[in-house]
Amino acid sequence: xxxxRANAETFEALALPLLAPLYNFAxxxxxxxxxxxxxxxxxxxxxxxxxxxYAPGTNFxxxxxxxxxxxxxxxxxxxxxxxSLDDDEPPVAEPATADDPESLLMARADQQQxxxxxxxxxxxxxxIILLSDVEEMxxxxxxxxxxxxxxxxxxxxxxxRKAMRxxxxxxxxxxxx
Amino acid sequence: MSCEWGSKLDLYADAELPESEMAQVEAHLHTCTACAAxxxxxxxxxxxxxxxxxxxxxxxxxFRVRVAxxxxxxxxxxxxxxxxxxxxxxxxxxxxxxxxxARHAQRPDVxxxxxxxxVATLASAxxxxxxxxxxxxxxxxxxxxxxxxxxxxxLQNTEFRLIGGRVAYVGQRPSAxxxxxxxxxxxxxxxxxxxxxxxxxxxxxxxVRRLAFNIETWSDxxxxxxxxxxxxxxxVRALGNLLGATKH
Numbered sequence: 098x099x100x101x102r103a104n105a106e107t108f109e110a111l112a113l114p115l116l117a118p119l120y121n122f123a124x125x126x127x128x129x130x131x132x133x134x135x136x137x138x139x140x141x142x143x144x145x146x147x148x149x150x151y152a153p154g155t156n157f158x159x160x161x162x163x164x165x166x167x168x169x170x171x172x173x174x175x176x177x178x179x180x181s182l183d184d185d186e187p188p189v190a191e192p193a194t195a196d197d198p199e200s201l202l203m204a205r206a207d208q209q210q211x212x213x214x215x216x217x218x219x220x221x222x223x224x225i226i227l228l229s230d231v232e233e234m235x236x237x238x239x240x241x242x243x244x245x246x247x248x249x250x251x252x253x254x255x256x257x258r259k260a261m262r263x264x265x266x267x268x269x270x271x272x273x274x
Numbered sequence: 275m276s277c278e279w280g281s282k283l284d285l286y287a288d289a290e291l292p293e294s295e296m297a298q299v300e301a302h303l304h305t306c307t308a309c310a311a312x313x314x315x316x317x318x319x320x321x322x323x324x325x326x327x328x329x330x331x332x333x334x335x336x337f338r339v340r341v342a343x344x345x346x347x348x349x350x351x352x353x354x355x356x357x358x359x360x361x362x363x364x365x366x367x368x369x370x371x372x373x374x375x376a377r378h379a380q381r382p383d384v385x386x387x388x389x390x391x392x393v394a395t396l397a398s399a400x401x402x403x404x405x406x407x408x409x410x411x412x413x414x415x416x417x418x419x420x421x422x423x424x425x426x427x428x429l430q431n432t433e434f435r436l437i438g439g440r441v442a443y444v445g446q447r448p449s450a451x452x453x454x455x456x457x458x459x460x461x462x463x464x465x466x467x468x469x470x471x472x473x474x475x476x477x478x479x480x481x482v483r484r485l486a487f488n489i490e491t492w493s494d495x496x497x498x499x500x501x502x503x504x505x506x507x508x509x510v511r512a513l514g515n516l517l518g519a520t521k522h
Contacts, residue, residue, distance in 0.1 A: 109345045116333055116341055124331035134337050141344050203318035211326040229288060230323040236290050255284055258319070 108148045111157050112141060118232065119165055125227055126169050126220060136172065140165040156238060163242045166224070178220040202262065205269045214264035222257035229254055277309050287316035384445050384472040385484050385491075385500075391442055392462040392487065392502045395453065401460075402438030402453050412439050412452070420448050424465050424497060427516040433457065434513055444500075445472050454513060461503030461513055468498035481507060490514035 119140065124133035144151075144164050151160055169175040206214075215223055228234045228242065236254075240247045279302050285291045286299045303310045333341075395401045404415040409426035416423070419441050429436060435455045442451040442464065449466035479492035488510040490501040501514045 105345075112345060113342060116338060117329075120333040120337070121327075121329065121331045125327065130331075130334075133331065134333075134340075137333070137337075138341060138344060141341055145345060203315055203322055206322065208322075208326045211322055212330060215323070215327060226323060227327060230320045231328045233324075236288070251284070254288075258284070258316075261323075262319070 104148055105145070108145055112144060112161065115158060115161055119161060122162065122224075122227060122232070123165060123169070125215070126166075126224060127172070127174050128216070132172065132174055136165060136168055139168050143168065156241075158232075159234065159238050159242050162228070162232070162234075166242065175220075202266055202269055206265050210265060210268045210272070214261055214268060217264055218257065218260055221253065222260055225250070225254050226257050226261060277306055279306065279309050280312065283309065283313050283316055286313060287320055384475055385482060385489060387444060388462075388464055388489070388500050388502050389484055389487050391444070391451065391464075395440075395451065395462060396460060401440075402451075403440040405438040407436045409436055412436060415439065416441070416450055420450055422465075422467055422497060424450065426452070429454075429516070432512075432516065433509075434461075434516065456503075456505055456509055456513070459503060459505040459509070461501060461505060461510060463513070463517060464498075464500040464502075466498050468493045468496055472498065481511065483507070492518060494518065 116137070120133060120137050123136040123140075124130065127133045127136055140161065144161055147164075151157065215226070218226070225239065225243075228239045229236075234242070236247050236250045239254075240250045243250065245253075279299060282291065282295070282299055286296065289296070291299065299313075303313055404412055406412050406415075409429070413424075413426050416439065426436070433456050437453040437455050437460065439450060439452045442449045444464055444466050447466050447469075449464050452463040452465070454461045454463065475491060475498070480490075482489040482491070487502050487504055488507040490499075490507075490510045490513075492499055492514070499514070499517055501510050501517070503510050503513075
């Protein structure tokens with residue numbers, strides 16, 4: 098069997114099962130179906146073309162997500178949404194809210210509120226939360242995917258979650274008033 | 275919350291701490307309610323975000339097909355041929371099936387078909403399309419309607435009289451149907467090209483009784499004659515002989 102064909106078959110076997118999660122991630126990044134479809138389609142084309150550069154045995158899923166994310170960054174929506182976030186700023190200690198602990202907050206937030214809050218987050222916060230909590234990637238995987246040190250992943254994730262909590266708190270309290 | 279462990283709760287919730295530290299944090303959570311509530315909140319948030327966002331958007335079936343084509347179109351593997359092989363197999367099965375059906379279903383017994391048509395003719399208000407007792411009127415009427423010609427017998431001095439004729443189809447072949455009368459009975463004569471493969475007919479002449487009809491059939495000069503009537507076999511044979519006697 099020619100090498101190219103073997104590669105194409107391997108690629109198909111590895112890549113097609115990732116379609117649903119990749120599409121979901123793309124939709125969360127782009128915010129609409131058309132752009133999500135374009136992103137995913139382009140990702141598969143690029144990945145198939147560059148499959149020879151993929152090192153077998155390494156993390157294929159992270160490789161695909163990286164291609165998708167880079168594709169997004171160069172798209173119009175991606176360029177617009179990627180404001181620079183100051184990751185170096187030390188995390189601010191959250192004020193303790195004794196009457197509204199996080200566990201209670203989460204118990205009161207419904208699915209729609211969580212989705213709305215996620216949508217309102219800056220893309221960089223949204224993507225890191227998705228990579229960690231939805232794709233369940235390790236800090237190391239996320240660091241490789243984003244091309245940043247692990248420390249940056251940790252601080253950005255911490256900041257993103259804080260922003261998420263604040264958005265959610267506002268929604269839950271706004272709804273209960 | 276100003277517990278020194280607070281900074282590790284994210285790492286704990288994300289299972290990013292080394293095993294020994296995970297155990298230490300867990301031990302601490304048993305003694306510090308503030309941290310326990312905090313850790314519970316983080317875990318709940320992770321779980322809630324996962325369930326709210328993991329399947330929020332699904333690719334449409336059309337898009338799935340498009341991507342699969344993008345990935346699969348550029349190669350030709352064994353799997354690539356599967357649809358074609360399946361299609362070819364289905365076509366072969368269909369052709370064999372049609373052949374089988376054509377042999378066994380599409381060729382009913384010609385005599386049964388003849389009997390049906392004769393009964394239908396008797397029941398019809400307009401049994402014939404050309405009504406004439408004159409064979410010199412009836413025979414020319416078939417010109418251009420049939421791919422063959424035939425002779426009609428002189429019926430003078432016989433009990434038979436010609437009623438008329440029409441074009442019929444026997445075994446999907448054009449055929450002349452002639453209607454004769456004898457006393458109160460009517461007899462149909464079918465004349466068609468004899469290709470030798472009419473089901474239920476032997477190649478040679480035959481006298482048959484089918485559904486109480488008497489049938490006389492023979493082949494002459496490439497034409498198949500079938501005489502059918504509810505009169506006696508002798509009457510049917512006598513008409514047959516008249517038709518056969520007109521030849522040559």
